[in-house]
Amino acid sequence: MTTSYHLIASPDTWIEGEALRQLEQTATLPGMRAAVGLPDLHPGQGYPIGAAFLSERIYPALVGNDIGCGMALWQTDLSRRRFKPERAAERLQGLEAPWAGELDDWRAEFDLEPTDFDAALGTIGGGNHFAEMQAVETVMDPAALSALGIETDQLLLLVHSGSRGLGESVLRGIVDQQGHQGLDPASPEAIDYLQQHDQALRWAEANRGLIAQRLFEALKTVGKRRLDIWHNLVQPVDWHGERLWLHRKGAAPADRGPVVIPGSRGSLSYLVQPLGDSAHSLHSLAHGAGRKWKRGEARGRLSGRQRPEDLVTTALGGRVICEDKELLYDEAPENYKGIERVVADLVEAGLMTVIATLRPLLTYKVRRPANRNGARPAQRQPGFRQPQRDRL
DNA sequence: ATGTAC
Numbered sequence: 001m002t003t004s005y006h007l008i009a010s011p012d013t014w015i016e017g018e019a020l021r022q023l024e025q026t027a028t029l030p031g032m033r034a035a036v037g038l039p040d041l042h043p044g045q046g047y048p049i050g051a052a053f054l055s056e057r058i059y060p061a062l063v064g065n066d067i068g069c070g071m072a073l074w075q076t077d078l079s080r081r082r083f084k085p086e087r088a089a090e091r092l093q094g095l096e097a098p099w100a101g102e103l104d105d106w107r108a109e110f111d112l113e114p115t116d117f118d119a120a121l122g123t124i125g126g127g128n129h130f131a132e133m134q135a136v137e138t139v140m141d142p143a144a145l146s147a148l149g150i151e152t153d154q155l156l157l158l159v160h161s162g163s164r165g166l167g168e169s170v171l172r173g174i175v176d177q178q179g180h181q182g183l184d185p186a187s188p189e190a191i192d193y194l195q196q197h198d199q200a201l202r203w204a205e206a207n208r209g210l211i212a213q214r215l216f217e218a219l220k221t222v223g224k225r226r227l228d229i230w231h232n233l234v235q236p237v238d239w240h241g242e243r244l245w246l247h248r249k250g251a252a253p254a255d256r257g258p259v260v261i262p263g264s265r266g267s268l269s270y271l272v273q274p275l276g277d278s279a280h281s282l283h284s285l286a287h288g289a290g291r292k293w294k295r296g297e298a299r300g301r302l303s304g305r306q307r308p309e310d311l312v313t314t315a316l317g318g319r320v321i322c323e324d325k326e327l328l329y330d331e332a333p334e335n336y337k338g339i340e341r342v343v344a345d346l347v348e349a350g351l352m353t354v355i356a357t358l359r360p361l362l363t364y365k366v367r368r369p370a371n372r373n374g375a376r377p378a379q380r381q382p383g384f385r386q387p388q389r390d391r392l
Numbered sequence: 393a394t395g396t397a398c
Contacts, residue, residue: 045393066393120395127393168394232393295393 003027005035008281010345013039014292014337022048031056031182033244036282038251039345040290040337046180049250050290052282054239057182058190060197062247063234065171067197068204069162070230071252071260071287073271074212074223078155080135085319085362088133091218092321092364095131096123099210110206112199120164121203122210126324127295128288128331129161130265130365131211134358137268141355144273148226148258148355156358157223158260158269159211162232163204170196185236185245194234201230215364229259231287251284258355261346263289263339265331266314269358270343278351285346289336299329306332314360322365331365 005027009015019041026047027035034054041050047062099122106121107114124131136152139145150156163170174183174193183190205228216223234247252259254274262269267289274285293301311328312320322328346352 064393069393117395125393129393162393165394168396172394 003032003035005037006280007037007041008345008349008351009037009039009041010348013341013345015041016043018043019048019050022046023051026051026053026062029055029059029182033239034282036284038281038284038286039342040250040286040288042291043294044249047249050286051249052251052284053247053249054237054282055182055245055247058185058193058234058245059180059182059247060171060174060193060234061180062249063171063197063232064249065168066162066232067167067170067200068202068230069167069232070160070204070208070228071262072159072205072208072212072228073226073260074157074159075150075226076155076157076216076221076223078133078219078221080153080155083133083155083361085133088219088362089319089321092215093218093367095211095214095364096366096368098123099214106206106210110202112203112206115166115203117165117169121207122214123164123207124161124211124364124366125164126327126366130363131215132158132265132360132364133362134158134269134360137357137359139356141273141353144258144355145271149224150226150356155361157212157215158262158358159208160262161204161208161211163200164207166203167200170200185243197234201233204230227258227260229253229256246282248284250287252287253283254278254281254285254351255283259285260358261286261288261339261343264333264336265318265320265360265363266316266333267339268316269360270339271355271358272343272346272352273355274352275350281349281351285351286342289339289342291335292337293335295330298332298335299326302329302332302334316359318360318363320363320365321367322363323367324365327365
């Protein structure tokens with residue numbers, strides 16, 4: 001069966017040919033009913049990222065390895081006026097190490113069995129994952145903002161992370177056994193995969209919660225969770241009376257209330273209100289700006305123009321903690337499409353409205369990465385330099 | 393994306 005795909009993006013939005021080819025190819029998989037590319041669509045490992053798929057069968061490889069990856073937003077009680085990014089950065093240390101506290105309460109709260117990966121519970125991970133202190137920049141919908149319980153004079157914490165090694169092991173387990181084929185939802189393999197997948201969703205949610213708690217403790221504040229949204233998952237849906245499977249791979253849900261669509265660390269993030277009937281978009285939205293350049297290409301592309309010390313401050317005046325040079329280049333704002341275009345596409349498609357924009361003040365990625373030889377600790381990060389406000 | 397593959 002060949003299913004046509006639907007792309008939600010204006011002609012002005014640049015989308016890589018390889019991503020479209022992957023979207024088209026994925027739409028031809030057996031049992032596929034609908035495939036939607038969102039404006040942050042970009043190539044993944046065989047399957048595109050920034051897409052949603054509706055199918056009769058369950059495709060673990062479409063969800064990918066980071067099952068349960070998503071965004072969570074907290075309201076803190078830190079005054080935005082009194083916040084000193086450099087002081088806060090000094091307090092944020094050792095978040096890569098296993099959490100020293102007791103995990104039993106976390107497991108109980110999120111209904112988790114102990115796993116071999118629990119030492120990573122409460123750690124951010126690599127790639128595009130981060131924890132970021134943000135300030136409300138512009139409010140477009142004050143009523144929706146206060147309904148969410150968000151105060152404009154106190155900082156927010158946005159956490160983007162997933163299920164770390166656990167999701168990876170769940171995917172590897174099923175792919176080693178079944179390859180990339182779609183699973184019959186009634187089969188024992190599918191039932192077993194879904195049970196592990198659902199646990200990985202809860203683990204990822206708990207992970208974001210513990211990451212947030214560790215930052216709150218370091219910054220001597222507290223926070224209240226305002227939303228926690230998965231963008232990598234598969235779930236059953238009732239589609240006109242039929243039970244089908246909705247896969248989201250880097251796609252935020254449009255049917256779970258407000259979501260945050262972050263830009264790169266150098267641009268604003270958008271807190272948005274999904275709208276109305278979004279069946280043609282498979283009840284999905286973009287999950288971010290979308291990469292423009294592949295990981296690993298960035299250093300070669302940028303290192304001639306920008307040094308590491310240039311990359312630890314952003315055009316919006318934000319401070320970045322990232323002591324892994326490769327990662328610092330890989331996640332530089334230049335690697336990402338403009339979030340403004342992505343957001344405009346979704347608004348013009350009638351899929352959402354903007355509640356508020358959020359400004360990144362301090363982005364935590366990683367300190368002291370494990371060296372390839374495991375020996376020499378990373379160089380101390382260069383000091384904070386005053387951002388160039390005139391570029392705003 | 394990942395206690396990464398060789």
